[in-house]
Amino acid sequence: MATHNATIERKEDAIAILKLAIGSEELKIVLTEDNPNSIKSVFNKLLLELKKR
DSSP states (O other), X not given: OOXXXXXXXXXXXXXXXEEEEETTEEEEEETTSOOHHHHHHHXXXXXXXXXXO
C-alpha cells in the first residue's frame, strides 16, 4: 500500500491550505474558503491520480 504526504500550511492572514502530495503532483484545498466547486475539482483530480497507481 502506498502512502502520500499531506500538510496544512497556515499563512499570516488566517488562511489555511491543505496540500496533498500525490507523486509529482501537489493538490491544494483552501480550508478557510467556502468554495465547494474548488473542493470537488481537487477531489476529482485526487481520485484520478489514485486510480493510476
